[in-house]
Every structure is written in C-alpha cells, then in structure tokens.
Amino acid sequence: MKDGRKKKPNSSSREDFLKKLYLIAYEYYVNGKTQQEIAEQLGTHRVLISKYLKQARELGLVEVRLKDPLFEDTTYKKLFLKHFNLKDIIVVSFPFYKEEKDYHVGASLVGRILDGMLTNGMIVGIGWGSTLEIISKHLHPTKKLSETVFLPLMGGTNQLPHYFRANDFVRNFAESYNAKPKYIFAPFYIENPSQKELLLSSGDLRETIEFWKKLDLAIVGIGCYIQKSPLFQNKIFDEKYLRSLLENNVVGDVLTYFFNENGEVVNLAVYKNLVNIPLEDFLKIPTRVGIAGGLQKVQSIVGALRGGLVNVLITDDKTAEMILRYLGT
The missing domain is CATH 3.40.50.1360 (Rossmann fold)
Structure with missing residues (x-):
C-alpha cells in the first residue's frame, strides 16, 4: 500500500538546493548579473530566480549590509x-x-x-x-x-x-x-x-x-x-x-x-x-x-x-x- 505522505527531501537533495541558491545569489550580488541573465543561464524563468533570491535571504545565505559613506570619514x-x-x-x-x-x-x-x-x-x-x-x-x-x-x-x-x-x-x-x-x-x-x-x-x-x-x-x-x-x-x-x-x-x-x-x-x-x-x-x-x-x-x-x-x-x-x-x- 502506498503511503500518501510526502517524502522528506534527503540531505543530499537539500544540499544541492542550497548550492543552487548560493550560485544564483553569487551571480546576482557578486557578479552583478540581472535576474533575466541568470534565468537564461540556468534555462528557467526570471520569476523563479526572484523567488530563489528571496529564499536565499530568508535562509541566511545572503546578508545585506549598507555602509554610510560618511560614517568613517575623518x-x-x-x-x-x-x-x-x-x-x-x-x-x-x-x-x-x-x-x-x-x-x-x-x-x-x-x-x-x-x-x-x-x-x-x-x-x-x-x-x-x-x-x-x-x-x-x-x-x-x-x-x-x-x-x-x-x-x-x-x-x-x-x-x-x-x-x-x-x-x-x-x-x-x-x-x-x-x-x-x-x-x-x-x-x-x-x-x-x-x-x-x-x-x-x-x-x-x-x-x-x-x-x-x-x-x-x-x-x-x-x-x-x-x-x-x-x-x-x-x-x-x-x-x-x-x-x-x-x-x-x-x-x-x-x-x-x-x-x-x-x-x-x-x-x-x-x-x-x-x-x-x-x-x-x-x-x-x-x-x-x-x-x-x-x-x-x-x-x-x-x-x-x-x-x-x-x-x-x-x-x-x-x-x-x-x-x-x-x-x-
């Protein structure tokens, strides 16, 4: 008999997912690519890239830190x-x-x-x-x-x-x-x-x-x-x-x-x-x-x-x- 409950993702699939989020975040925040460019690179839709970036922030993979340009100006x-x-x-x-x-x-x-x-x-x-x-x-x-x-x-x-x-x-x-x-x-x-x-x-x-x-x-x-x-x-x-x-x-x-x-x-x-x-x-x-x-x-x-x-x-x-x-x- 089949169990109707959803299977929990194993550690390997979660690791792959986090790596994917990291890659997308790196391309966007570090390499400065647009969401559309990343979507084309991965063969997916821009809306999905936007969703992944949000998840990366929520999971703590991305920390946005702003620095006041005058804060340390002497x-x-x-x-x-x-x-x-x-x-x-x-x-x-x-x-x-x-x-x-x-x-x-x-x-x-x-x-x-x-x-x-x-x-x-x-x-x-x-x-x-x-x-x-x-x-x-x-x-x-x-x-x-x-x-x-x-x-x-x-x-x-x-x-x-x-x-x-x-x-x-x-x-x-x-x-x-x-x-x-x-x-x-x-x-x-x-x-x-x-x-x-x-x-x-x-x-x-x-x-x-x-x-x-x-x-x-x-x-x-x-x-x-x-x-x-x-x-x-x-x-x-x-x-x-x-x-x-x-x-x-x-x-x-x-x-x-x-x-x-x-x-x-x-x-x-x-x-x-x-x-x-x-x-x-x-x-x-x-x-x-x-x-x-x-x-x-x-x-x-x-x-x-x-x-x-x-x-x-x-x-x-x-x-x-x-x-x-x-x-x-």
Missing part, C-alpha cells in the same frame, strides 16, 4: 576639532529632521550610532525636543541592556507640544533595550521655588533625581528660534525673560539653558523654578551627545560647542558644511 572630524574641544563628531549622509523628506533614513543612522555608544550598566539621561522624539522612534538595538537605566533630564508639562514629553522618549529607549526606565512625574515649571524644593524631596522623585549626579551619558537636542519657542508662545515663561534673552543675543538652548553664540549661558531668575538637571551636574557628565541639524540651527550648534555644553556632536553632512562655512573654514 575629514569633518579634523576640521571641527580645530575649532571646538570635542570628544567626537559624527556626520551622517542623510538629514534626520522632519523638514526633509528622507528624515527617517537619517534618523535610523543616528539610532545605529547611539547603539554603538550604549553599554550595559550605563545611566543615561534623555532630553526633549522634536529631534529626540524622532530618534527615539528609530532606534536600532543590537543588544539587551538589562542593567542600563534611562531617565529624563527634566520634568514635563501638558502645556507644551508632544515632543516635550521626555518620559515618552525614555520609555522608547528602555523598551527597545530591555532596560530600566526611571520617570519624572513632576511639572517642568513650578511657580513657587519653595514648592519645588518640597516636591523634589519626596521619596520616588528624590530617588530618580539622585541619578542625575551619576550619569554616564546624556543625549540631548539643541534648541533654536527663541522667539518661537513654545515656552514663550504658551506663556510658561514670562515675556520679560524673552526680552532678556534677546538683549543678550541668545542663539539657542540645551535643556532650557540659554546661551549666546560664544556659548555663554545667560543667567535667568526663572531657572530656580525649573525641574531640570542643574547645569553644574549636566556639565560633569562624561559624554554629552548633542543631536542637531538644519540651517536654522547653525548658530545654535556653534554656540553649544563653544560653550562645551555638548562634547559629542551628531549632525548631517549639509549642516556640517554650513557650520564650517559659517566659521570661515
């Missing part, structure tokens, strides 16, 4: 190090800000760079802003960091746009790396400074904020457009502070510490009302990564670098070139 690094006291500058080939249509490609490249910086056991502070929101959604984790802690560098508020919700970015990082999140459930701005001290002394919040003195790495954006800042448009900061910033020729901010083009931070009375990492603690963090790009941020980036607010810059090639032209290099 030209920008040498030029920037002449002007700024940086630990590193990393330039990607695509923009990562929403004004550009291919921003997701650049954001993924930045995610890959950050992945190389992160190690297990680190304590990592996360800033806010539209750039960090995008990056936190395009992470490229290659490892689990179960002993790493991610936490915000400031409180939050529902009065500001969604890209000011640093807790959300912390969650994205922590979930991507199977790490430990620490959240700050406190307002960014507290009208009465004495209430701020009382709030910061509470148990859970005090425990999280104590991590600010132990940070290994900070990942922040660099702000610009002071007059258009939601902090002023939403009347979180009084207009008198805006006048003070304009009088001091402020060009940008990092974590709401406003600075001029020389990197000098403008002292504002409002700082005592803010729930964010103290500037002196921030500047003690060994690696402070600033991620920023775009024409409108050239002066902001220059100021942040001159003031040493960040010591690692991640930007795109167009912005890097504009900064160098601005510096007369």
Whole structure:
C-alpha cells in the first residue's frame, strides 16, 4: 500500500538546493548579473530566480549590509576639532529632521550610532525636543541592556507640544533595550521655588533625581528660534525673560539653558523654578551627545560647542558644511 505522505527531501537533495541558491545569489550580488541573465543561464524563468533570491535571504545565505559613506570619514572630524574641544563628531549622509523628506533614513543612522555608544550598566539621561522624539522612534538595538537605566533630564508639562514629553522618549529607549526606565512625574515649571524644593524631596522623585549626579551619558537636542519657542508662545515663561534673552543675543538652548553664540549661558531668575538637571551636574557628565541639524540651527550648534555644553556632536553632512562655512573654514 502506498503511503500518501510526502517524502522528506534527503540531505543530499537539500544540499544541492542550497548550492543552487548560493550560485544564483553569487551571480546576482557578486557578479552583478540581472535576474533575466541568470534565468537564461540556468534555462528557467526570471520569476523563479526572484523567488530563489528571496529564499536565499530568508535562509541566511545572503546578508545585506549598507555602509554610510560618511560614517568613517575623518575629514569633518579634523576640521571641527580645530575649532571646538570635542570628544567626537559624527556626520551622517542623510538629514534626520522632519523638514526633509528622507528624515527617517537619517534618523535610523543616528539610532545605529547611539547603539554603538550604549553599554550595559550605563545611566543615561534623555532630553526633549522634536529631534529626540524622532530618534527615539528609530532606534536600532543590537543588544539587551538589562542593567542600563534611562531617565529624563527634566520634568514635563501638558502645556507644551508632544515632543516635550521626555518620559515618552525614555520609555522608547528602555523598551527597545530591555532596560530600566526611571520617570519624572513632576511639572517642568513650578511657580513657587519653595514648592519645588518640597516636591523634589519626596521619596520616588528624590530617588530618580539622585541619578542625575551619576550619569554616564546624556543625549540631548539643541534648541533654536527663541522667539518661537513654545515656552514663550504658551506663556510658561514670562515675556520679560524673552526680552532678556534677546538683549543678550541668545542663539539657542540645551535643556532650557540659554546661551549666546560664544556659548555663554545667560543667567535667568526663572531657572530656580525649573525641574531640570542643574547645569553644574549636566556639565560633569562624561559624554554629552548633542543631536542637531538644519540651517536654522547653525548658530545654535556653534554656540553649544563653544560653550562645551555638548562634547559629542551628531549632525548631517549639509549642516556640517554650513557650520564650517559659517566659521570661515
């Protein structure tokens, strides 16, 4: 009696099949032949070659690896190090800000760079802003960091746009790396400074904020457009502070510490009302990564670098070139 079950291919036939897939993949990826040329060579149809190439990828015979042409280019690094006291500058080939249509490609490249910086056991502070929101959604984790802690560098508020919700970015990082999140459930701005001290002394919040003195790495954006800042448009900061910033020729901010083009931070009375990492603690963090790009941020980036607010810059090639032209290099 015949057995109706299909016979399993023996090891020899499977080996022959894998060899065939390898041959087709080699001709296509290494020798650069078209699918039609390979089909004619093997006396079969192009559609079947396309199917075989897909199977070769699925079985792991083919690994596609793309290399950013600027990732290891030292030209920008040498030029920037002449002007700024940086630990590193990393330039990607695509923009990562929403004004550009291919921003997701650049954001993924930045995610890959950050992945190389992160190690297990680190304590990592996360800033806010539209750039960090995008990056936190395009992470490229290659490892689990179960002993790493991610936490915000400031409180939050529902009065500001969604890209000011640093807790959300912390969650994205922590979930991507199977790490430990620490959240700050406190307002960014507290009208009465004495209430701020009382709030910061509470148990859970005090425990999280104590991590600010132990940070290994900070990942922040660099702000610009002071007059258009939601902090002023939403009347979180009084207009008198805006006048003070304009009088001091402020060009940008990092974590709401406003600075001029020389990197000098403008002292504002409002700082005592803010729930964010103290500037002196921030500047003690060994690696402070600033991620920023775009024409409108050239002066902001220059100021942040001159003031040493960040010591690692991640930007795109167009912005890097504009900064160098601005510096007369």
